Amino acid sequence: MKLIIAIIQDKDSNRLSNAFIEQDIRATKLSSTGGFLRSGNSTFIIGVEDEKVADVMDLIKETSKTRKQFMAPPVNLDSPMEAAGAYPVEVQVGGATVFVLPIDAFHQF
Amino acid sequence: MKLIIAIIQDKDSNRLSNAFIEQDIRATKLSSTGGFLRSGNSTFIIGVEDEKVADVMDLIKETSKTRKQFMAPPVNLDSPMEAAGAYPVEVQVGGATVFVLPIDAFHQF
Amino acid sequence: MKLIIAIIQDKDSNRLSNAFIEQDIRATKLSSTGGFLRSGNSTFIIGVEDEKVADVMDLIKETSKTRKQFMAPPVNLDSPMEAAGAYPVEVQVGGATVFVLPIDAFHQF
Numbered sequence: 001m002k003l004i005i006a007i008i009q010d011k012d013s014n015r016l017s018n019a020f021i022e023q024d025i026r027a028t029k030l031s032s033t034g035g036f037l038r039s040g041n042s043t044f045i046i047g048v049e050d051e052k053v054a055d056v057m058d059l060i061k062e063t064s065k066t067r068k069q070f071m072a073p074p075v076n077l078d079s080p081m082e083a084a085g086a087y088p089v090e091v092q093v094g095g096a097t098v099f100v101l102p103i104d105a106f107h108q109f
Numbered sequence: 110m111k112l113i114i115a116i117i118q119d120k121d122s123n124r125l126s127n128a129f130i131e132q133d134i135r136a137t138k139l140s141s142t143g144g145f146l147r148s149g150n151s152t153f154i155i156g157v158e159d160e161k162v163a164d165v166m167d168l169i170k171e172t173s174k175t176r177k178q179f180m181a182p183p184v185n186l187d188s189p190m191e192a193a194g195a196y197p198v199e200v201q202v203g204g205a206t207v208f209v210l211p212i213d214a215f216h217q218f
Numbered sequence: 219m220k221l222i223i224a225i226i227q228d229k230d231s232n233r234l235s236n237a238f239i240e241q242d243i244r245a246t247k248l249s250s251t252g253g254f255l256r257s258g259n260s261t262f263i264i265g266v267e268d269e270k271v272a273d274v275m276d277l278i279k280e281t282s283k284t285r286k287q288f289m290a291p292p293v294n295l296d297s298p299m300e301a302a303g304a305y306p307v308e309v310q311v312g313g314a315t316v317f318v319l320p321i322d323a324f325h326q327f
């Protein structure tokens with residue numbers, strides 16, 4: 001068994017939760033408030049057999065990895081008409097930080 | 110020293126907290142919101158001497174293990190009188206998932 | 219890489235967050251509600267290179283260690299004038315519990 005701790009952006013956490021449920025992977029979500037450096041993140045604790053670690057990595061990568069996304073430009077409240085002809089802006093979203101930890105023992109009661 | 114991470118149901122967390130206090134075991138409770146597979150759980154982080162790991166396991170097992178419990182049947186709001194003669198139903202409650210982790214160092218400042 | 223889990227008092231958590239940002243140390247803050255034995259605490263998860271572990275320890279110690287502090291005495295609401303000439307009281311604040319954990323693997327996606 002390994003304990004995996006994965007920190008991902010809030011916006012990706014529902015998709016990751018659903019992926020874990022579909023694959024029968026036991027995970028618990030902790031609320032990380034006031035996270036900094038990456039505000040608005042979720043921390044998952046996942047217990048898996050050694051041979052499933054790579055599968056969990058793939059799921060996290062697929063649902064949560066850093067990627068570019070086009071967003072509507074922010075509206076200037078002082079002169080909202082200015083944004084009317086503005087182009088969408090490309091921003092970076094997502095990103096996952098993952099630790100795989102050895103464990104001495106695992107119990108279920 | 111070991112670091113124990115225990116995920117238990119919310120309904121058992123006060124009893125476990127009290128048991129830890131009585132036994133002078135230092136524990137911190139993290140809020141696990143949106144936990145899935147087991148909704149409504151609490152995650153405890155406990156630091157203990159190697160020789161007390163078994164005691165902590167016993168406390169967790171005693172307060173939080175999976176067990177059967179009789180509950181009043183849910184009331185049917187459309188015809189509430191129907192439940193009047195209904196039998197209590199037996200449901201499964203509790204359950205604990207516990208990881209024991211090795212540590213490289215432990216400090217208190 | 220090491221994974222550091224640090225439990226500190228809420229009142230010190232902003233200063234520690236700022237210190238981590240200044241030093242380019244990646245940390246995530248979990249909300250620990252209902253923490254007992256030390257109510258009102260914050261739990262930080264920090265991933266660092268082995269050679270920076272000592273620096274992180276220093277930061278935690280500097281911002282969060284147990285210390286004495288003078289506080290205005292609590293006001294007696296029944297006879298508030300009594301406190302007028304009272305001396306400030308010295309109380310103990312702060313304190314950090316820190317675990318350094320080995321990791322098998324670290325990934326960023």
Ligand code: NI
Nearest residue numbers: 001002050103
């Ligand atoms: Ni294993």
Ligand code: NI
Nearest residue numbers: 110111159212
């Ligand atoms: Ni030890």
Ligand code: NI
Nearest residue numbers: 219220268321
């Ligand atoms: Ni290392």
